[in-house]
Amino acid sequence: MSTPTTAVPRHSAQANYSYQPPTQYQGGSRGRRIFNTVLGVIAELLITFAVIVGGYILWQLWWTGVQSEATQIEQRDAVQWIEPKTQDNGQFSIAKPQTGDVPVQPEHAQYGDLVAQLYVPRFGKSWQRNIVEGTDVYQLNRHGVGHYQDTQMPGQMGNFAVAGHRAGYGEPLAHVDELQQGDAIIVRTQDYWYVYEYTNYEIVLPTQVQVVAAVPNHPDLQPDNRYITLTTCEPRYTTATHRWISYGTLKYWAKVSDGVPQELADSAQGGAVKFSSSKQNAVTRAAQSLDRVVLALIIAFIVVFLAALIAYRFPALRAIKEGHKPRPMFSLYGSWYRHMPGPAVVRLALMAIVIMACLAALLQWGYPWAASTIPYLQVASNFVAVG
Incomplete structure (x- = not known):
């Protein structure tokens, strides 16, 4: 008599198998x-x-x-200069060019003081920058345009010379190469407008300091006119081996209390430029x-x-x-x-x-x-x- 046997299920060797996922990255050797x-x-x-x-x-x-703009707005708000005269309809009056003795303002300034504001319509209707006393890295990086401390003040016989960046830091003088003969370069102090007329430019080495002499390029002469000189870097986006120098002469002066210069009328009436406190946007804040x-x-x-x-x-x-x-x-x-x-x-x-x-x-x-x-x-x- 045969002994009964228990059938072994197929694949019984797999009955107790459970999947174990790999415990480390499987990526070859x-x-x-x-x-x-x-x-x-x-x-x-x-x-x-x-x-x-x-x-x-x-x-x-x-x-x-952005930082430079924020600093300039803050500095302008701190001095609280008055707005130019307006008419009954709210439009700015056009300041009459003056023919009398040219006032000098400010007569002197301390390092870092706000000397003036600069407007160049050729650079855009809303273009405006502060001019502070001093041309070292800190002033130019944070405050717009700097005034050479050894040069003359606005309205003074001689050379009102300033410096500004051409790339970065708000690039205030980025577009000096676009200036055309006769363009207005306008300086506003607390009480006066000084309207200069652009004449010419030259490219010099950084050591050619005679460009900011009282008579540009003629340090041995006594001044008989009122000049403005803008200095910036050249070339714009690479190592600045030279300086781009822009020159102008005073055309006329006017009183802020009389309104704005004719050359600034379009920008002023359209609200492109501001003469009082400016609101900062979220980025500048x-x-x-x-x-x-x-x-x-x-x-x-x-x-x-x-x-x-x-x-x-x-x-x-x-x-x-x-x-x-x-x-x-x-x-x-x-x-x-x-x-x-x-x-x-x-x-x-x-x-x-x-x-x-x-x-x-x-x-x-x-x-x-x-x-x-x-x-x-x-x-x-x-x-x-x-x-």
Whole structure:
């Protein structure tokens, strides 16, 4: 009699099998994985460097102008100069050209004082810049146009010489190459208008200081006229090996209390230029307080980080540890992302906050330090005075 046997189910060897996901990145040989990791890290570093350099260019060509505009508005508001005379219909009166003795204003100024405001219609209807006393890097970077302290004042017999950037920092004199003979160059002090007429230009070396003499290019002569000289860098976007010098002579003067010069009438009547307090937009306001922006972003990061940590801990790391996800190939930003708490959207938000804080810190402190400390960037910042 045969003994009954128990049938063995087919594939019984697989009955106790359970799937185990891979616990590390499956990307070929160890050497290949190392190569890919190193290549990826180098790519991340290069991208980061490119972003930092791009940020510097953005700072140089745009943000410095925003900061300069904010500083100029603040300085104009501080002095509270009166508006020119208006008619009953609200339109500005046209100031009558004066023929008497030309007043000198201000008679003297301290370093950093607001000397005047400059208007050049050729540069645009809304174009206006402050003129402050001094032509060092700080004044030109923050306050628009600077007056050479050893030259004459508006209305004084001699040369009212000023300097301004041609690229970056608001690029006040970017378009000097567009000036045409006879164009108006208008200087407004507290009480007077001085309307100069553009005559000519020349390109000189930075050492040719005779261009700002009382009689331009003739330091041995006594002045018998009233001149204005604008100095800026040449070429515009590369190392400034030379200076672009623009000259003009006084055409007439007028009283602010009588209105605005005829040459400025179109800009004034259309509201393109302002003669009293100017409202700052959100960007110019932020330019004055990026340190507070950085602080606010740091606080926001701490609050969100702690809240996500308490509520979710580190789900990305936990998923890898528990085998739900394979261990990925190492990368700088990938590792940073995985070490943030909370779900994916929170981790991305935390990374964005850090990036914005770093960018704001670079704009506020990093890039200005680099421009004033690194020799190549010092040259590239286009210092525009002569001497």
